[in-house]
Amino acid sequence: MCLDSVLSPSIIAGMMQKTAAVLIIGNEILSGRIKESNLGFLAAALNECGVKVAHARVIPDNETIIADTVNELRAAYDYVFTTGGIGPTHDDITTASVARAFGVPLLRHAEAEARLRAHYRHDESLLNAARLKMADIPQGATLIDNPVSTAPGFMLGNVFVLAGVPVIMQAMFDNLRHHLEGGSPTLSRSLEINLPEGTVAAAITTIQKDFEKDVEIGIYPLFRQGELGATLVLRSIDAATLSAATHAAMQAVTALGGSWKEI
Amino acid sequence: MCLDSVLSPSIIAGMMQKTAAVLIIGNEILSGRIKESNLGFLAAALNECGVKVAHARVIPDNETIIADTVNELRAAYDYVFTTGGIGPTHDDITTASVARAFGVPLLRHAEAEARLRAHYRHDESLLNAARLKMADIPQGATLIDNPVSTAPGFMLGNVFVLAGVPVIMQAMFDNLRHHLEGGSPTLSRSLEINLPEGTVAAAITTIQKDFEKDVEIGIYPLFRQGELGATLVLRSIDAATLSAATHAAMQAVTALGGSWKEI
Numbered sequence: 001m002c003l004d005s006v007l008s009p010s011i012i013a014g015m016m017q018k019t020a021a022v023l024i025i026g027n028e029i030l031s032g033r034i035k036e037s038n039l040g041f042l043a044a045a046l047n048e049c050g051v052k053v054a055h056a057r058v059i060p061d062n063e064t065i066i067a068d069t070v071n072e073l074r075a076a077y078d079y080v081f082t083t084g085g086i087g088p089t090h091d092d093i094t095t096a097s098v099a100r101a102f103g104v105p106l107l108r109h110a111e112a113e114a115r116l117r118a119h120y121r122h123d124e125s126l127l128n129a130a131r132l133k134m135a136d137i138p139q140g141a142t143l144i145d146n147p148v149s150t151a152p153g154f155m156l157g158n159v160f161v162l163a164g165v166p167v168i169m170q171a172m173f174d175n176l177r178h179h180l181e182g183g184s185p186t187l188s189r190s191l192e193i194n195l196p197e198g199t200v201a202a203a204i205t206t207i208q209k210d211f212e213k214d215v216e217i218g219i220y221p222l223f224r225q226g227e228l229g230a231t232l233v234l235r236s237i238d239a240a241t242l243s244a245a246t247h248a249a250m251q252a253v254t255a256l257g258g259s260w261k262e263i
Numbered sequence: 264m265c266l267d268s269v270l271s272p273s274i275i276a277g278m279m280q281k282t283a284a285v286l287i288i289g290n291e292i293l294s295g296r297i298k299e300s301n302l303g304f305l306a307a308a309l310n311e312c313g314v315k316v317a318h319a320r321v322i323p324d325n326e327t328i329i330a331d332t333v334n335e336l337r338a339a340y341d342y343v344f345t346t347g348g349i350g351p352t353h354d355d356i357t358t359a360s361v362a363r364a365f366g367v368p369l370l371r372h373a374e375a376e377a378r379l380r381a382h383y384r385h386d387e388s389l390l391n392a393a394r395l396k397m398a399d400i401p402q403g404a405t406l407i408d409n410p411v412s413t414a415p416g417f418m419l420g421n422v423f424v425l426a427g428v429p430v431i432m433q434a435m436f437d438n439l440r441h442h443l444e445g446g447s448p449t450l451s452r453s454l455e456i457n458l459p460e461g462t463v464a465a466a467i468t469t470i471q472k473d474f475e476k477d478v479e480i481g482i483y484p485l486f487r488q489g490e491l492g493a494t495l496v497l498r499s500i501d502a503a504t505l506s507a508a509t510h511a512a513m514q515a516v517t518a519l520g521g522s523w524k525e526i
Binding site for chain 2 (some may be wrong): 033039042043044053055091141201205216219233
């Protein structure tokens with residue numbers, strides 16, 4: 001449950017939507033060796049909390065680049081979520097880079113160390129210097145629990161530092177979402193139509209102008225069984241306005257001789 | 264074939280590696296509705312041309328943001344590749360935004376228009392104002408052929424503007440790769456090992472230091488049949504150095520009681 005989901009709808013409707021940037025850290029994503037798969041999850045999960053992902057970036061394992069990017073993004077967006085680079089090996093430099101961004105030292109965190117010691121209690125020799133590094137957290141940071149593999153993430157200011165492995169990142173997100181103060185979730189409705197983009201473009205442009213401030217309309221090509229169609233996606237934080245725009249789009253498609261199916 | 268793949272190996276080895284940024288444009292990626300799938304292709308295809316993707320960014324359909332980001336990235340990297348936003352609808356604003364970034368007007372391009380007219384020759388009424396917009400190209404740009412759906416991409420300075428639909432983007436890339444001047448492709452070797460990251464971290468850190476300037480080593484966790492292992496990925500532009508580092512890693516894994524398999 002997100003922090004403000006207990007507020008009444010009228011209060012939520014009056015709140016501005018919060019924004020987030022997702023910072024994906026790792027040479028393996030930029031090289032194409034590993035397919036990025038955290039952005040989609042974070043976009044959907046954050047939207048449920050009324051936080052809109054407005055920017056995403058993929059950068060290499062480079063301390064200066066990470067620190068500079070964290071500072072740029074945390075100044076520009078309400079929240080920053082980083083993924084990747086918090087494990088035990090030499091290329092896991094996200095934690096040190098975030099400490100540098102905030103100008104604070106890395107300190108051995110007693111609770112994080114205790115969790116690692118409990119995790120490796122069957123063979124303490126496994127808790128070597130490399131693994132103990134995962135208990136070093138920037139001064140002032142709060143741990144984010146990792147129920148999958150123990151080594152925690154952390155939050156510092158408006159920056160949330162998460163693992164890169166999707167199953168761990170998702171478990172961490174469930175343990176931080178109650179800290180987020182969001183606005184209204186964006187609602188969406190989607191129509192599959194049997195007319196290509198170029199045929200409906202002018203009509204949908206008119207509808208977009210009519211609902212300029214309140215509804216965002218996207219049109220995407222759709223290839224199915226050799227036929228060209230399109231998907232219309234309408235988004236708004238207000239259900240009634242969204243419904244009015246969606247009906248206008250349905251009528252426009254029908255007027256052009258096409259048909260639509262809500263999906 | 265990339266431009267310099269006809270050069271001799273000794274000339275290639277002396278060339279610096281070129282860098283690229285990938286700029287993914289579209290609200291539908293940031294909302295999580297569509298999964299990003301072009302970065303991996305571009306990373307691999309550019310590496311074949313000796314161009315390293317060093318940065319990627321996902322931004323919304325916003326003209327100011329697109330123009331500012333194009334200007335930031337084209338100054339910082341040898342090449343910029345944009346995907347998305349060059350279709351016929353109101354949310355396709357990449358072309359106009361790139362023109363703004365370069366401070367040049369959009370002009371109706373005779374060749375692009377001729378191609379669209381040929382494409383719609385069976386029913387000229389389909390070539391409405393929205394579709395004709397796809398023949399408006401920034402002044403000074405060179406067309407990039409689109410064998411899938413006719414409407415071209417374009418290159419302007421060091422910026423390559425491509426479609427977002429993967430099959431079209433990939434076809435466009437095949438039509439532009441001969442324009443790229445790259446360096447040596449990055450070679451890679453990968454080892455799957457049956458020891459977890461934390462166990463090999465110190466030994467691999469030593470090898471990374473030994474080969475600091477010439478080899479980049481990544482270590483990633485591997486979960487298989489309930490067992491924790493790791494994948495080592497070693498990268499270099501020099502095959503002999505890469506081989507030496509890979510053998511050092513193999514020996515280190517063996518010395519720690521583990522086994523490796525080259526994949």
